[in-house]
Amino acid sequence: MQSKPTIAIIGAGLGGAAVAVLLQQAGFKIKVFEQAPEFSRLGAGIHIGPNVMKIFRRMGIEEKVSAMSSHPDFWFSRDGFTGDYLSRIPLGDYALKEYGAAYITVHRGDLHDVMLSPLGSGTVQFNKQLETIEDTGSEVVMTFTDGTTDTADIVIGADGINSRVREELLGVEAPTYSGWVAHRALITGAQLARFNHNFEDCIKWWTEDRHMMVYFTTGRRDEYYYVTGVPEPEWNSSASWVDSSREEMRAAFDGYHPTVQALIDATESVTKWPLKNRNPLPLWSRNRLVLLGDACHPMKPHMAQGACMAIEDAAMLVRCIEEVGLSEYQTAFDLYAANRVERASKVQRISNANTWLRTDEDPSWCFGYDLYGTPLVDIGSKVEGAA
Structure with a gap:
């Protein structure tokens, strides 16, 4: 590899933004390619649990996100017909004390703007829809629909459920x-x-x-x-x-x-x-290509953790790259999968089943998770479905 290898990120949504900021903060050279012509305050609302607010703390944006967001004291579940309460899951001050960070709800566009703010001007290149991608063995060559090409040492596919990077790994298959x-x-x-x-x-x-x-x-x-x-x-x-x-x-x-x-x-x-x-993917990486977020584990929004899982993926991927060094990228990708597949698959399964917090259950396994405080499992511990 070159003395200063380049990491390309395809997609600048919430997962792409998180991995770009964290890689930049870790001193890596990055390029971010986004197919949209620009970002605007479109979209919808989003939940961010304490599990991700702790990642925002590492990114330096926790206070700003917290200040602009709603801080519910409870997640209430009620019978749609009668209005009877089915569950009252404490959040608010309870989340701060028990899980170590706030639980917030916020407009997705507002959150996205704050997440991108640490990146330097021009880091995100817009109107860059990926057309072809070729791993030559020594680098990755990317061709875009506008006729331009670029290269990188590593490519991260953060390009959603219709991921072009995923297609390169596993072939064309519609969700x-x-x-x-x-x-x-x-x-x-x-x-x-x-x-x-x-x-x-x-x-x-x-x-x-x-x-x-x-x-x-x-x-x-x-x-x-x-x-x-x-x-x-x-x-x-x-x-x-x-x-x-x-x-x-x-x-x-x-x-x-x-x-x-x-x-x-x-x-x-x-x-x-x-x-x-999509069904759980048989691999999350191959050679110089690696996936995160909806590119590898799309899920129904019923658990309000889909974006959170993409951001957790981003943080874990960067942690694993820092752990072993980018020159050992395949080991880093295997370590990433070993530490993400089981948790992401569990959230995907529960979210798709649409049972989360319907009754008074304990959500601490999800909300209390501390990505940086949890020891890494070794590659030999990876579960079925990892790369």
């Missing part, structure tokens, strides 16, 4: 439609004020075959977000999302509690997204 859709909407505080209801900070309304997760996305409580999980047998659109409507929402949640009906009445714009899956 499968899960049979569920997610409706997403942001409601302003002014809209909420029209309704005399107790809109709790973080609540999931459940019935047997569907749910609605609702929470504030700012510390000012001026934005309230919901995301649903609703069965829909087929998805016949090639689009990543389509417009929905209040009428469709009323039909999907017919008979639900009056507070849910008020939320639907307050909705001005709602979209509908297909939820897609």
Whole structure:
């Protein structure tokens, strides 16, 4: 390898942003390629657990993220029809004391902006959609749809469920439609004020075959977000999302509690997204290519840990590279898989099953996890599915 090897990151979403910042802070030379023309405050809400706030502490952004976010005291689960409480999972001060960091909910766009802020201007190259990638043995050659090419010593695929890097490792295979859709909407505080209801900070309304997760996305409580999980047998659109409507929402949640009906009445714009899956991958890396996040373990959003798992992947990958040195990249990738596959697969399984925190269970195995405080397992301990 060169004296100053280059690491290319394909995709600058939350996982890509995290791995870029952590690699930069560790002194590595990086290039980040993003297919979007720019980033803007689009998207949706997101949960960040104490397990990831501790990674943000290492990145130097914990306080800024905390200051702009909502800090729910509980995760409430309630029966969608009767409103009866199914669980009250303590967060707030309890999370700070028991898990070592806050539990927050925030707008994904706001979080993304803060995560990217430590990177130098020009680090992220936009309008760079990866077309082909070739591992020559001595370097990786990347060709983009704009006709340009670039090279790197290592390539990290943080390019989501439709990862081009994953296709290079495992061949072309479309993700499968899960049979569920997610409706997403942001409601302003002014809209909420029209309704005399107790809109709790973080609540999931459940019935047997569907749910609605609702929470504030700012510390000012001026934005309230919901995301649903609703069965829909087929998805016949090639689009990543389509417009929905209040009428469709009323039909999907017919008979639900009056507070849910008020939320639907307050909705001005709602979209509908297909939820897609992949089976657990047989490998996460090969030679100079390695995957993280949705590129290797996409999951339904029902556990609110998908982005958190991508950020944990990023932190563990950098930790393993630092542990053994980039000249031993294959050992680093094997060590990364040995320390991530079991946890990520467990979260993927529980998230897809949609059972998380429906009853009063102990979430400490997830929220209390300290990536930097947990000793690394050796490569011989890796589980089935690792590279």
